[in-house]
Amino acid sequence: MILGNKVRLYPTKEQEQKLWQSVGTARFIYNWTLARQKENYKNGNKFISDNDLRKELTILKQDSLNWLNEVSNNVAKQAVKDGCEAYKKFFKGLADRPRFKSRRKSKPSFYNDTSKLKVKESSVLIEKVGWVTIKKNSIPMNVKYTNPRISFDGKYWFVAVGIEKEQPLIESTNESIGIDVGIKDLAICSNGMTFKNINKTRLIKKLEKRLRRLQRRVSRKYLKNKEGSKFVKTSNIIKIEKQIKLLHRKLANIRSNHSHQATNMIVKTKPSRVVMETLNIKGMMTNKHLSKAIAKQCLYEFKRQMQYKCEFNGIEFVEADKWYPSSKTCSECGHIKPKLSLSERTYICEECGCVIDRDYNASINLSIYELVV
Numbered sequence: 001m002i003l004g005n006k007v008r009l010y011p012t013k014e015q016e017q018k019l020w021q022s023v024g025t026a027r028f029i030y031n032w033t034l035a036r037q038k039e040n041y042k043n044g045n046k047f048i049s050d051n052d053l054r055k056e057l058t059i060l061k062q063d064s065l066n067w068l069n070e071v072s073n074n075v076a077k078q079a080v081k082d083g084c085e086a087y088k089k090f091f092k093g094l095a096d097r098p099r100f101k102s103r104r105k106s107k108p109s110f111y112n113d114t115s116k117l118k119v120k121e122s123s124v125l126i127e128k129v130g131w132v133t134i135k136k137n138s139i140p141m142n143v144k145y146t147n148p149r150i151s152f153d154g155k156y157w158f159v160a161v162g163i164e165k166e167q168p169l170i171e172s173t174n175e176s177i178g179i180d181v182g183i184k185d186l187a188i189c190s191n192g193m194t195f196k197n198i199n200k201t202r203l204i205k206k207l208e209k210r211l212r213r214l215q216r217r218v219s220r221k222y223l224k225n226k227e228g229s230k231f232v233k234t235s236n237i238i239k240i241e242k243q244i245k246l247l248h249r250k251l252a253n254i255r256s257n258h259s260h261q262a263t264n265m266i267v268k269t270k271p272s273r274v275v276m277e278t279l280n281i282k283g284m285m286t287n288k289h290l291s292k293a294i295a296k297q298c299l300y301e302f303k304r305q306m307q308y309k310c311e312f313n314g315i316e317f318v319e320a321d322k323w324y325p326s327s328k329t330c331s332e333c334g335h336i337k338p339k340l341s342l343s344e345r346t347y348i349c350e351e352c353g354c355v356i357d358r359d360y361n362a363s364i365n366l367s368i369y370e371l372v373v
């Protein structure tokens with residue numbers, strides 16, 4: 001199976017300049033691809049294949065776009081491919097019309113040619129950039145790599161690469177674990193493990209407060225420096241916006257780490273099976289009060305991590321049918337309540353008199369999903 005591996009890069013000043021050059025090229029070519037498809041579509045023609053666009057590009061490279069030769073050929077190739085894919089999806093009605101990537105809003109990233117990626121103990125070769133330092137042995141050597149992608153998160157540079165790995169054989173217990181995810185806690189497991197909602201911790205609350213304060217400050221400054229109907233970016237505004245970006249990054253990292261820790265701990269108990277519910281986030285998001293809390297809780301991300309870690313460790317991962325009444329069923333006697341409101345935090349069974357925490361009850365029901373007991 002293929003495992004993702006994301007590693008921080010430590011480029012020199014000159015290398016960093018070249019990385020930015022590749023990022024700029026990727027964005028430019030992506031936008032160029034969209035513009036060509038758009039114009040073509042307007043003239044009533046069919047989709048231009050990415051092969052034809054690449055041929056066009058090769059000709060332009062000898063002339064008006066000769067600066068493209070300064071970055072790796074593959075950066076442009078992939079950007080054309082991405083642009084074409086986005087357009088194809090739009091044609092098939094699977095996505096909205098693709099938008100142009102702006103310098104400000106798009107995530108800086110580009111691809112490296114898989115066959116040209118080379119890895120040494122503490123450096124990695126990025127085309128036209130050179131050997132960039134990485135932490136010792138952070139990328140395994142002499143394995144098959146796929147899809148190397150370089151990105152910048154607002155503070156650091158990273159290389160992400162898929163690595164072919166053999167599945168480790170772990171001796172699992174016979175336990176089937178049900179996991180109920182939610183807003184009060186991130187996850188409650190049928191084996192008694194509970195993982196708190198990280199957004200309720202003091203650290204996150206403090207950081208969010210700081211973020212809100214900065215956001216207020218920046219919007220005040222925009223209003224104050226308005227020239228007529230035009231908003232002006234002062235150096236002060238740029239400075240605060242940079243701080244805001246870094247805070248967003250920090251929050252995202254803390255949340256992601258928390259999720260990784262939780263999923264790792266669950267996997268370490270070596271269950272034979274993990275059952276989770278089908279997340280109806282779209283439905284939950286329509287509730288205005290809950291939507292913000294759910295977005296921050298990153299439940300999809302938690303489930304995604306759980307799933308691939310199970311797969312990697314040979315643990316069966318099961319998604320319970322979305323109509324499975326994990327919350328309404330009494331885990332003691334099997335009675336199903338006709339109605340259970342969200343505010344009822346404790347499950348009280350009117351059949352057998354069992355009193356149990358609502359989420360814990362749900363996790364037990366998930367753990368026995370489709371098992372004959």
Ligand SMILES: [Zn+2]
Pocket residue numbers: 330331332333334335349350351352353354
């Ligand atoms: Zn009962």
